[in-house]
Amino acid sequence: MRQIVLDTETTGLDWRNGDRVIEIGCVELLNRNLTGRHYHVYINPERGIDAEAIAVHGITEDFLADKPTFSAIAAEFEDFIRDAELIIHNASFDVGFLNHELSRLGRGKLDSLCAGVIDTLKMAKEQNPGKKASLDALCDRHQIDNASRTLHGALLDAELLAEVYLAMTRGQESLIMVLEEPVPGSAEAGGVLVDRPPLKVLRASGEELAEHERVLQDIAKGTKGTCLWIAPEPEAAAA
Structure with a gap:
């Protein structure tokens, strides 16, 4: 199972506005293991960057002047x-921007390239309704160190999100491990199947049965005869 944790930074908030x-x-x-492989690139947008966006990610037009274009x-x-x-x-934010960039070049959209998309924002809101679901909030909730995140950055945010996603889905990992692990002693585990000894059945003694009955009667008195563990008396046969 190959997954790519992805993040982008942009010139502004809406690709529809250019x-x-x-x-x-x-x-x-x-x-579910980080391989160490990553992809990271800065891109010359061939346009200006909103001041509000620069305040978030710190990337300026001068810095991007010699960077490659998306094409x-x-x-x-x-x-x-x-x-x-x-x-x-x-x-929806990143997919919208990337699909727009690909479409401008006449290339196929992400859904034609990839096996699907998991939205961790939607997942976080479903897991913890009413609680904050920003990346910083999720790092705090899952005790992931994000001290180096003073500004947004696509690669750093993708690395943090990978840790967050693994923490959010750790129960699924345990389930997969349980399903895939062979039964100890089975042929799949490299063992030899052996006959099990018969189970030893310990039956209650007369004293234990009497004490059990006494406890049930006490419950019946306390519940006015509605003890579920006492079988009702059989009705007398009709004359």
């Missing part, structure tokens, strides 16, 4: 994410 992607950060998970990195980006399941926080 905003563009300026940074992409991705980290790879394989069978120059599109193929390598597609190669890195191809056939993987994407994990994104507030997926």
Whole structure:
């Protein structure tokens, strides 16, 4: 199972207003383990950057002036994410921007490249209704160190989100392990099947049965004869 945790930074909040992607950060998970492979690139948007956006991520037009355009990195980006399941926080934002960038070049959208998208924002709201679901809030909730996150950055945020996602789905990992582990002593586990000895049955003594009956009668008195563990008296046969 190959998954890519992905984050972007942009010139503004809405691609419909002409905003563009300026940074992409991705980290790879394989069978729920970080592989160490990542994809990270800064992109020249060929337009200005909103001051509000710079205050969030700190990326300026001067810094991006000598960086490649999206058309120059599109193929390598597609190669890195191809056939993987994407994990994104507030997926509609990043997917909208990336689909717009791909569409501008006449390339297929993400759903034609990838196996699906998991939105960790939606997942967090379902797991903890009414609680904060920002990436910082989730790091606090799952005790993940985000002290180095003074500004948003696509690669750092993708790395943090990977840790958050693994923490949020740890129960699923345990279930998978239980289902996949062979039964001890079975042929799959490399063992030899042996006959089990018969189970020893210990029956209650007369004194124990009498004490049990006394306890049931006390319960019946306390519940005015409605003790569920006492069988009702059989009705007398009709004359």
